[in-house]
Every structure is written in structure tokens, then in C-alpha cells.
Amino acid sequence: MKVEALVVGAGIGGLVAALELRKAGIDVRIFESAREVRPLGVGINLLPHCVRHLDELGAMERLLEIGVSASEQVFFNKFGQRIWTDARGLAAGYKWPQISIHRGELQVALMNLVRERISADRIHLGWHLEAFENRPDGVAAHFIDRANGDAKRQAKGDILIGADGIHSTVRKQFYPDEGPAKWNGALIYRAVSETRPFLSGRSHFMAGGAQTLIGYPISKAHMDRGCSLTNWAARFFIDPARGFAREDWNRRGDIADFLPRYENWRFDWFDMPELIKSAPAVWEFPMVDRDPLPQWTFGRATLMGDAAHAMYPLGSNGASQSIIDANALANALKSEENIESALHAYENDRRPKTARIVLHNRQGGPERIVRMCEERAPEGFDDIEKVIPMVELLGIIDEYKKLASFDLETVNR
Ligand SMILES: Cc1cc2nc3c(=O)[nH]c(=O)nc-3n(C[C@H](O)[C@H](O)[C@H](O)COP(=O)(O)OP(=O)(O)OC[C@H]3O[C@@H](n4cnc5c(N)ncnc54)[C@H](O)[C@@H]3O)c2cc1C
Numbered sequence: 402m403k404v405e406a407l408v409v410g411a412g413i414g415g416l417v418a419a420l421e422l423r424k425a426g427i428d429v430r431i432f433e434s435a436r437e438v439r440p441l442g443v444g445i446n447l448l449p450h451c452v453r454h455l456d457e458l459g460a461m462e463r464l465l466e467i468g469v470s471a472s473e474q475v476f477f478n479k480f481g482q483r484i485w486t487d488a489r490g491l492a493a494g495y496k497w498p499q500i501s502i503h504r505g506e507l508q509v510a511l512m513n514l515v516r517e518r519i520s521a522d523r524i525h526l527g528w529h530l531e532a533f534e535n536r537p538d539g540v541a542a543h544f545i546d547r548a549n550g551d552a553k554r555q556a557k558g559d560i561l562i563g564a565d566g567i568h569s570t571v572r573k574q575f576y577p578d579e580g581p582a583k584w585n586g587a588l589i590y591r592a593v594s595e596t597r598p599f600l601s602g603r604s605h606f607m608a609g610g611a612q613t614l615i616g617y618p619i620s621k622a623h624m625d626r627g628c629s630l631t632n633w634a635a636r637f638f639i640d641p642a643r644g645f646a647r648e649d650w651n652r653r654g655d656i657a658d659f660l661p662r663y664e665n666w667r668f669d670w671f672d673m674p675e676l677i678k679s680a681p682a683v684w685e686f687p688m689v690d691r692d693p694l695p696q697w698t699f700g701r702a703t704l705m706g707d708a709a710h711a712m713y714p715l716g717s718n719g720a721s722q723s724i725i726d727a728n729a730l731a732n733a734l735k736s737e738e739n740i741e742s743a744l745h746a747y748e749n750d751r752r753p754k755t756a757r758i759v760l761h762n763r764q765g766g767p768e769r770i771v772r773m774c775e776e777r778a779p780e781g782f783d784d785i786e787k788v789i790p791m792v793e794l795l796g797i798i799d800e801y802k803k804l805a806s807f808d809l810e811t812v813n814r
Contacts, residue, residue, distance in 0.1 A: 402734075402738070402739065402740070403428075404427045404428065404559045404560060404734060404740060405427070405428040405429070405430070405558040405559050405560075406418075406422050406427055406428065406429045406430075406558060406559065406560050406561075406562055406734075407429075407430055407432065407540060407542055407556055407558040407560070407561045407562065408422075408429060408430070408431045408432070408562045408564055409432050409530045409542070409561065409562065409563050409564060409565045409570070409571060410431075410432075410433060410434075410563070410564035410565035410566055410569075410706075410708070411431050411432075411433035411435075411438060411508075411512065411515075411524065411526075412508065412564060412565075412566055412706065412707075412723075413445075413504070413507060413508060413511065413706070413720045413723055413724065414564040414705050414706030414707070414708075414720075414723030414724065414726060414727055415431055415433070415562070415564030415565075415705075415706070416431070416508065416511035416512060416514075416515055417454070417455070417458070417511060417723070417724045417727040417728075418562055418564055418705060418726070418727035418730060418731070419431050419515050419519060419523075420458050420460070420511070420514060420515060420518060420519075420727075421454070421458065421727045421728050421730070421731035422727075422730070422731050422734065423518060423519050424458065424731065425731040425732070425734055425735040426735070427731070427734055427735075429519060429523060430523045430524075430525065430556065430558065431515065431523060431524045431525065432525045432528040432530060432542070432544060432556065433524070433525065433526050433527075433528065434527075434528070434529040434530070434547070434565075435526065435527070436526050436527040436548050437526060438508055438509060438512050438526070439505065440503065440504075440505025440506050440508065440509050441504070441505045441508075441651060442503070442504030442505045442508075443503065443504060443591045443592060443593050443619075443632050443634075443684065444501060444502065444503060444504065444591075444593065444617065444619040444632025445501075445502060445503075445504040445507060445719070445720050446471070446499060446500070446501050446502075446617075446717035446720070446721070447464070447468075447499065447500040447501075447502065447507075447717075447720060447721055447724070448499055448717055448718070448721040448805075448807045449490055449495040449496070449497040449498065449499055449807060449812050450497075450721065450725060450805075450806055450807040450811070450812045451720070451721040451722075451724035451725055452464075452497040452498055452499070452500055453496070453497045453812060454724055454725065454727070454728040455724065456497060458514075459514075460510070460511070460514055461497070461498075461500075463510055463514070464500050464502060464507065464510060465498065465500065465621070466621060467502055467503070467506050467507070467510060467620070467621060467622075468500045468501055468502030468503070468506075468507070468619055468620070468621060469500070469501045469502070469603055469617075469618045469619055469620065469621055469624060470490055470491060470498035470499065470500060470603060471489045471490050471498070471499040471500070471501050471603055471604075471605055471617065472488070472489060472490065472491075472492040472601050472603040472604060473486050473487060473488050473489050473492060473600070473601060473603070473604050473605070474486070474487045474489055474604070474605040474606075474607065475487075475600060475604055475605065475606050475607070476606075476607050476608075476768075476770050476771055476774075477606060477607070477608040477609075477668070477771070478608070478609070478610065478771060478774050478775060478778070478781060478782070479608065479609045479610050479612070479666065479775065480668075480781045481608065481666070481668025481669065481670065481671075482781055482782065482785075483785075484770060484771065484774050484785055484789070484794075485770065485785070485791075485794050485798075487798055489605070493809065494809055494813075495809060495812055495813060496812070496813050497812065499717075501605070501617045501618065501619045501632070502619055503593070503619050503620065503630075503632075504720070507720075512524070525544075525556075527546045527547075527548060527549070528544040528546065528554060528556075529544055529545050529546070529547050530542055530543070530544055530565065530570045530571065531543050531544060531545050531570065532570070532574060533561055533571070533574065533702060535699065535700030535701055535702060539557055539558060539559045539560075539701060540557065540558055540559070540560060540561040540700075540701050540702055541555060541556075541557050542555065542556050542557075542558070542561055543555055544556070559701065559740060560701045560702065560703070560734075560740055560744065561701065561702040561703075562702075562703060562704075562705060562730065563702065563703065563704045563705065563708045563709075564704075564705050564706050564708060564723070565708050566706065566707045566708055566711075567582055567689070567691070567707045567708070567711040569704065569707070569708030571702060571704060571708060572694075572704055572708050572709070575694075575696075575699055575702075575704075576694070579691070579692075582689035582690065582691050582711060583689060583690055583691060583692065584641070584687045584688065584689050585638075585688050585689075585690075585713070585763070586638045586639065586640075586641040586688075587636050587637060587638045587639075587687070587688035588636070588637065588638075588639055588659075588685060588686070588687055588688070589634050589635070589636045589685070589686045589687070589688055589714070590634065590635045590636075590654050590656075590658075590659055590683045590684070590685055590686075591632070591633070591634045591683065591684045591686060592632075592633060592634075592677075592680035592681075592682060592683040592684065593619065593630055593631065593632050593633070593680065594630075594631050594633065594676050594677075594679040594680045594681075595623065595628055595629070595630055595631070595679065596628065596629050596631045596671075596675075596676060596679065597628060597629065598618070598624070598627070598628065598629045599616075599629065599631075599670060599671045600670060600671075602618070602624065602629070603618065603624075604617070605617035606671070607768055607771060608666070608668075608673070608771070609771055609775070610771055610772050610774065610775025610776070610779075611637070611638065611772055611775060612635075612636070612637040612638075612662060613635070613636045613637075613768065613771060614633060614634070614635050614636075614663060614666065614673055614676075615633065615634050615636075615768075616631050616632065616633040616634075616671075616676065617631065617632055618630060618631055618632070619631075619632045631676065633676055633677070633680075634714075635659055635662075635663065635677065636688065637659065637662060651684065652684060652685050652686070653682060653683065653684060653685070654683040654684060654685030655683070656677055656678065656680065656683055659677075660674060660677050660678065663677060688713055688714070689711070689713075690711050690712050690713050690759055690762065690763070691710075691711045691759075692759075693710065693752075693755070693756035693759050693760065694709065694710075694752070694756075696748075697709050697748045697751075697752055698744040698745060698747075698748045701740055701741075701744070703730070703744050703747065703748060705723060705726040705727065705730060705751075706722070706723030706726060706727075707719065707723065709726065709751075709752070709755065710722065710752075710755035710756065710758070710759050711759075712755075712758055712759045712762045713762040713763065713766070715762045715765065715766030715767070715768050716758070716761075716762060716766035716767055716768070716801055716805060718758055718762070718805050721805075721807075722755055722758065722805075725751070725806075726747075726751050726755075729747050729750050729751050730747045730751075733746040733747040733750070734747075754806065757804055758804060758805050761801065761804055766801060767797060767798050767801040769797065770789065770794060770797055770798075773789060774788055774789055777789065
């Protein structure tokens with residue numbers, strides 16, 4: 402069928418959607434609120450099931466030139482004792498790697514691919530969606546240019562895809578009374594620091610209990626120079642009565658506000674206070690998500706990525722699931738007979754799967770292993786098997802992989 406898609410949002414999901422739709426023979430235009438795409442953000446993970454789609458789009462090799470193919474995720478308690486090592490990506494037998502990469506560099510690389518494959522004039526920067534109308538024969542979207550006196554613009558197409566992130570305007574139009582994102586009382590401070598390589602050099606660590614610190618390398622260029630550009634995130638709970646400032650990916654934080662919490666975390670394999678102190682800047686973000694929705698598709702408009710299923714940043718699924726959405730949407734449009742049935746087939750496939758991840762992440766995702774370990778052995782342990790038997794531990798890890806569809810068998814098949 403001949404379709405022109407309007408994609409709202411040139412984040413990770415929107416850009417991959419554009420590439421997928423074009424590959425499926427669908428005309429596409431992208432509308433992004435920001436006037437320029439700058440490499441904002443810190444690290445992000447692409448799990449093998451979404452890397453598989455990126456590979457099919459011809460993007461994987463380019464991303465491996467920028468990011469790091471992760472080899473393992475190692476869980477530690479807050480004393481730096483190793484709880485478990487979970488092999489990752491190629492090292493775990495997947496046919497595709499797990500790629501850890503700077504989010505902004507990923508976005509710029511995807512944007513360049515869209516320019517090459519689709520054309521720069523299909524990308525409209527500085528177009529902020531205000532509202533849209535579902536019409537019997539298509540959609541009409543209304544934009545403003547916020548840097549240009551709110552100048553008004555309009556675009557028409559056959560379908561509209563809301564890939565406009567956690568503060569989605571498209572979602573708000575569907576659910577005007579939904580209110581703000583839900584906060585669970587935790588704050589996350591994120592940053593990147595130049596450090597020496599640690600563990601395997603391609604390892605992710607997750608250390609702590611109720612309070613955690615995670616870290617992983619994200620730059621191939623640094624690795625080639627024998628050092629590590631280490632993405633890290635410190636997460637801890639504060640008194641919810643204190644409230645939180647609206648989630649904004651670009652709000653600067655102050656190291657002094659949380660460094661004392663990690664002062665004793667000096668392990669023989671890594672010095673956490675040094676890691677924190679060596680960051681040139683930190684960003685503060687409340688741990689928020691949104692409730693799963695009963696419906697994503699209304700007429701000829703639908704949702705994807707964070708707009709559809711914003712989730713806690715646990716288990717490396719935020720970007721990965723948005724990429725899988727993009728692939729599923731393009732496949733449905735390619736194979737179904739008409740637009741309505743395609744959008745519903747896409748939603749029927751993706752909405753229940755992503756809802757399960759949102760809800761599971763509220764229970765702590767696979768990272769709940771460190772919290773369990775702290776509850777059962779608050780002073781540390783001599784034998785981890787007596788704290789969390791391996792069968793229980795593997796049960797938690799494998800359950801999450803199956804739930805998020807990235808268990809080895811599913812991905813390789
Ligand atoms: C600036 C920024 C930095 C981030 N940094 C990190 C990070 O360091 N680590 C991490 O794990 N996740 C980060 N994220 C979130 C992460 O990118 C997403 O969770 C995930 O990749 C899913 O992507 P998405 O495309 O659904 O949403 P996003 O990547 O959030 O993209 C949404 C896009 O829509 C645009 N947009 C929003 N409203 C409108 C509108 N009304 N009209 C037009 N365009 C609109 C936004 O400008 C943005 O480009 C960041 C997101 C942003 C926007």
C-alpha cells in the first residue's frame with residue numbers, strides 16, 4: 402500500500418522508525434522539536450535483539466566503530482564482593498553484540514544514516530508538534546517553531562507516529578488527564594568519566610543494594626587508546642515528600658549532593674569515589690515511568706518508544722524496545738492490507754510485551770539481585786551460594802531476558 406508516514410520526534414526510536422519505514426517502501430518525514438541534534442545524554446545500551454534489527458538496517462558496523470561490544474555484566478554488593486557474572490552479547494553466544502554507546506553519538510549516527518538513506522529534506526528540525534487531527538483519509542499535524550516566534554506550520558500524511566519521548570504531545574492528546582510521569586522516590590545522577598579500564602575492559606558493573614552505582618565503557622576510541630570512557634549512574638532513594646523537579650535529560654546536578662554516600666566504596670577492582678570525582682559534569686534525573694496504556698492507536702495515529710511505554714532505566718531496555726517497536730511497525734505496514742489493520746497488528750504485538758517490562762522494572766528488573774543480597778547479607782558474605790543459590794539467581798536473570806524477549810534462543814532464532 403502507498404503510505405506517507407509523519408514521524409514525530411527524532412530520538413532513537415523515531416530515527417530508527419524512519420529507517421525501517423523507508424526500508425519497507427514507505428515514504429517518511431520526521432519532525433523534531435529541537436533546532437539541532439546535538440550529542441546530548443550519556444551512555445545507553447543496545448541489547449542483541451535490537452542490534453539484530455540495526456544490523457539488518459546496515460547500521461551495526463557503524464555503531465561498533467563508536468561504542469563498545471559489552472562482554473559481561475557483573476553484580477557486586479556494596480562492599481565490592483562479586484555476586485554473579487552474567488556473560489553478555491557475543492561472549493554469551495548471541496549472534497549479535499550488546500553495544501554500549503554514548504546516547505548522543507548514537508542519535509547523531511542514526512541521523513546521518515537517515516540523511517544518507519532518505520534525504521536531509523525529509524527531516525524537519527525546529528518543528529514542535531502542538532496538536533494533530535485524525536481525518537477519514539489521513540492526518541493533519543500542527544507544529545510551531547519555538548525559536549521563531551512560535552511560527553505555525555502544518556503537515557499532512559497518511560499516518561502519524563508519536564515517537565516524542567516521555568513528555569509526548571501525541572500521548573497527551575490521547576490521554577489529556579494522565580498527568581505527570583510517576584516517580585518512585587529515587588534519584589539518578591548520570592555522568593561519564595575517563596578512567597582506567599576495569600574488570601574485562603568491556604564489563605558492566607552493578608554494585609550496591611538499595612543504593613546502587615552502575616558503570617560501563619562506551620567509547621571504542623578510548624578503548625583503543627588503552628583507557629575507558631566510563632558511563633556511570635548513581636541511584637538512591639530520598640524522602641518522596643521532598644518531591645522532584647520535572648524530569649529533564651539536561652538538568653545539571655552537584656556531585657557534593659551524593660558523593661558522601663559512596664565515600665567508602667573503594668574496591669580492589671575499582672575506586673568509586675574517584676570515578677565520581679573525575680566526572681566533568683553530572684546530570685540529575687528522577688526515576689520515573691508511566692503506567693501501561695490500554696490503547697496506543699487512535700484512528701491513524703499511534704505511539705512508540707518512550708511515548709508509548711516509558712520505563713525505569715533498568716535492564717537496558719529503553720532504547721532497545723523503541724528500536725523493536727520501529728521494526729514491528731514497519732513489518733506490520735508492509736504485510737497488512739490496510740493502514741488500520743497494520744496499526745492494530747503492531748499495537749497488538751508490542752503493547753502487551755512492553756507493558757510487562759514496565760511493570761517488571763517496577764519490581765527492580767534483574768538489578769534486584771543486589772538488593773536481595775543486601776537484605777539477606779547486610780554485612781557481606783563468605784559464600785554467595787548460601788545467600789542467593791545460583792538456581793534462584795539464574796532464575797531471576799533468565800526470567801527477565803525471556804520477558805524482554807532477549808533470551809539467547811529467541812534472539813538467535
Ligand atoms: C536529550 C535526551 C537525552 C537522553 N539521555 C539519555 C541517557 O543518557 N541515557 C538513557 O538511558 N536515556 C536517555 N534518554 C532517553 C532515551 O533516549 C530513551 O529512553 C530511549 O532511547 C527511547 O527513545 P525515544 O525515541 O522513544 O525517546 P527520546 O530518545 O526521548 O526521543 C524523543 C524525541 O522527541 C522529541 N520531541 C519531544 N516532544 C516533541 C514534540 N512535541 N514535537 C516534536 N518533537 C518532539 C525530543 O526532542 C526527542 O528528540 C535521553 C533522551 C533525550 C531526549
